[in-house]
Amino acid sequence: MPELVIDGLRKRFGGNTILNGISLTVRDGEFFTLLGPSGCGKSTTLNCVAGLERPDGGSIRVADTTFVDHATGAFLEPEARNLGLVFQSYALWPHMTIAGNLAYPLKIRRVGRARQRELIDDALDNVGMKHLRGRYPHQLSGGQQQRVALARALVYAPSILLLDEPLSNLDAQLRDQARAWLKRLQAQVGITTVYVTHDQIEALALSDRIAVMKDGDMLQVGTPREIYETPATPEVAAFIGRCNFLAGTVHEQTDRHTVVALAGDGRLRTARAAWAAVGDRVTVAVRSENVLVDAAGAAPSDAYNRLDAEVLASAYVGARYEHRLRVGASTVQAESVSADVAEAASVAIRPEHCMVYPATDQGELAGV
Numbered sequence: 001m002p003e004l005v006i007d008g009l010r011k012r013f014g015g016n017t018i019l020n021g022i023s024l025t026v027r028d029g030e031f032f033t034l035l036g037p038s039g040c041g042k043s044t045t046l047n048c049v050a051g052l053e054r055p056d057g058g059s060i061r062v063a064d065t066t067f068v069d070h071a072t073g074a075f076l077e078p079e080a081r082n083l084g085l086v087f088q089s090y091a092l093w094p095h096m097t098i099a100g101n102l103a104y105p106l107k108i109r110r111v112g113r114a115r116q117r118e119l120i121d122d123a124l125d126n127v128g129m130k131h132l133r134g135r136y137p138h139q140l141s142g143g144q145q146q147r148v149a150l151a152r153a154l155v156y157a158p159s160i161l162l163l164d165e166p167l168s169n170l171d172a173q174l175r176d177q178a179r180a181w182l183k184r185l186q187a188q189v190g191i192t193t194v195y196v197t198h199d200q201i202e203a204l205a206l207s208d209r210i211a212v213m214k215d216g217d218m219l220q221v222g223t224p225r226e227i228y229e230t231p232a233t234p235e236v237a238a239f240i241g242r243c244n245f246l247a248g249t250v251h252e253q254t255d256r257h258t259v260v261a262l263a264g265d266g267r268l269r270t271a272r273a274a275w276a277a278v279g280d281r282v283t284v285a286v287r288s289e290n291v292l293v294d295a296a297g298a299a300p301s302d303a304y305n306r307l308d309a310e311v312l313a314s315a316y317v318g319a320r321y322e323h324r325l326r327v328g329a330s331t332v333q334a335e336s337v338s339a340d341v342a343e344a345a346s347v348a349i350r351p352e353h354c355m356v357y358p359a360t361d362q363g364e365l366a367g368v
């Protein structure tokens with residue numbers, strides 16, 4: 001399966017710049033996700049790959065085939081790109097059986113009847129729908145229809161699979177199931193896949209790598225672990241998972257730590273941020289699951305920061321409790337498995353769980 005290379009992709013609609021020169025490479029056989037808030041340009045990127053939009057700058061190439069190159073004026077028509085496409089609305093033809101829906105793209109490609117049957121059986125087998133080949137779309141559930149849409153996109157062995165929020169019409173439980181079989185299927189077929197979603201859990205669960213987008217720019221590309229554990233910017237940290245942001249000033253640089261004086265009160269040792277100088281204004285990001293409340297009393301002080309805290313509110317949310325605490329001048333969110341935090345007069349945070357960034361407007365982060 002080929003690589004997809006996007007280089008300097010630009011797109012404007014009217015006076016608005018939607019893509020600011022995006023560059024990325026999707027590797028052979030990779031499950032690659034474009035993740036970001038609504039309107040950041042994910043679908044526009046995918047549509048440029050599909051040939052449904054013409055970019056205003058940059059190029060897109062798959063293996064040795066140029067799909068589009070603004071500099072030379074090259075543009076390959078969508079139907080010549082041999083792509084598998086699945087969108088949010090599955091758009092199966094209602095008057096055709098499932099097998100008929102899958103046969104259609106093969107007929108267009110002039111595949112012989114016997115071979116059509118083999119390919120259709122294989123594709124339906126892949127998605128566990130072979131036994132329903134004679135049914136019509138209205139006789140299937142939403143989840144089953146989505147499987148058929150995927151089988152139809154795979155039946156003619158496309159070079160790349162493009163999926164735009166394909167699971168968003170399914171209810172929560174079906175979505176979980178669909179996620180599991182989609183990941184299995186993609187690995188089994190080994191097809192290079194670009195997936196668009198604004199759902200962070202979906203992105204983390206499915207992807208080999210994720211590109212986090214905002215306002216037509218790419219903020220970070222990395223594996224799910226890299227994106228979650230070492231977000232490149234506070235915006236990435238804010239968009240994925242639950243994160244606290246604490247304002248402060250660099251107080252001291254030691255061999256191993258950067259010590260931050262928090263606004264209000266308290267000091268926080270963080271993993272050393274080599275770029276920071278004493279006196280710099282910084283934003284420290286800490287995931288809410290890394291703010292320990294119930295273990296605070298037991299945490300050895302050399303391995304943890306200990307900060308005075310006041311519990312403002314606690315809520316039971318099923319598998320855990322969520323707490324709002326006042327720490328210095330900030331409100332901090334924390335999680336615990338035990339309800340027993342009423343006495344907590346401090347929180348414990350490991351230095352390596354504190355991520356330091358140049359000072360960022362906290363109001364902007366709230367809007368991510």
Ligand SMILES: Nc1ncnc2c1ncn2[C@@H]1O[C@H](COP(=O)(O)OP(=O)(O)OP(=O)(O)O)[C@@H](O)[C@H]1O
Nearest residue numbers: 013014018036037038039040041042043044045198
């Ligand atoms: N054909 C168009 N004409 C004008 N503006 C458009 C067009 N298509 C998209 N846009 C605008 O471009 C921006 C990016 O849209 P896009 O669909 O790429 O975002 P997205 O990240 O996929 O968001 P969502 O998750 O909501 O689909 C939006 O502000 C949208 O309104």
